[in-house]
Amino acid sequence: xxxxxxxxxxxxxxxxxxVTLSCEQNLNHDAxxxxxxxxxxxxxxxxxxxxxxxxxxxxxxxxxxxxxxxxESFPLTVTSAQKNPTAFYLCASTPLxxxxxxxxxxxxxxxxxxxx
Amino acid sequence: xxxxxxxQPGMFVQEKEAVTLxxxxxxxxxxxxxxxxxxxxxxxMIFLIYxxxxxxxxxxxxxxxxxxxxxxxxxxxxISASQLGDSAMYFCAMRGHYNFNKFYxxxxxxxxxxx
Numbered sequence: 001x002x003x004x005x006x007x008x009x010x011x012x013x014x015x016x017x018x019v020t021l022s023c024e025q026n027l028n029h030d031a032x033x034x035x036x037x038x039x040x041x042x043x044x045x046x047x048x049x050x051x052x053x054x055x056x057x058x059x060x061x062x063x064x065x066x067x068x069x070x071x072e073s074f075p076l077t078v079t080s081a082q083k084n085p086t087a088f089y090l091c092a093s094t095p096l097x098x099x100x101x102x103x104x105x106x107x108x109x110x111x112x113x114x115x116x
Numbered sequence: 117x118x119x120x121x122x123x124q125p126g127m128f129v130q131e132k133e134a135v136t137l138x139x140x141x142x143x144x145x146x147x148x149x150x151x152x153x154x155x156x157x158x159x160x161m162i163f164l165i166y167x168x169x170x171x172x173x174x175x176x177x178x179x180x181x182x183x184x185x186x187x188x189x190x191x192x193x194x195i196s197a198s199q200l201g202d203s204a205m206y207f208c209a210m211r212g213h214y215n216f217n218k219f220y221x222x223x224x225x226x227x228x229x230x231x
Binding site (some may be wrong): 092096102112 | 159227
């Protein structure tokens with residue numbers, strides 16, 4: 001079955017540590033995204049990528065880094081510079097589309113990160 | 117600038133009744149797409165319905181319909197015959213023309229269906 005996988009489902013981190021969240025898709029989508037969601041809030045865009053080896057900052061990129069070495073993979077690293085990283089992280093993908101495209105984003109199941 | 121506004125942080129509806137979730141958007145693009153997603157407490161995001169800016173008919177998908185009023189820049193989601201399983205967060209989103217692979221999300225509406 002095609003879809004997006006994220007691992008781990010739950011992640012605990014000590015302050016000052018970097019952690020990497022995995023996101024893999026087998027939908028052959030070009031565009032991939034990382035969102036952060038705080039409790040009871042909406043989605044905020046961290047980074048997105050439209051093509052391998054290229055990515056753009058979203059609205060809250062500070063303290064995060066990404067790579068896109070393969071089309072299928074878009075890992076997110078939460079660095080020690082991110083002061084309040086406890087949140088729910090969602091990865092998504094979509095085909096590259098024309099303006100107003102009906103192609104929806106497909107989402108992974110998410111990773112809940114807690115800083116101890 | 118692209119912006120999505122959902123003004124109802126939380127709503128209650130009686131089971132089997134219809135409910136409307138509000139969404140307004142701001143864009144200068146002529147071509148754009150509007151999406152609604154459901155997020156249960158498990159956290160997954162489920163695509164519900166899509167409306168294109170040039171679509172003349174309101175979109176419908178089963179019990180979901182989208183009340184699209186282009187001049188008012190509103191795209192309200194209507195859920196008919198509410199079920200207990202409809203209790204969730206609902207997000208409105210837009211995919212615009214410029215930088216068209218970027219999606220803009222509203223802050224969401226928490227819907228509670230009462231038995």
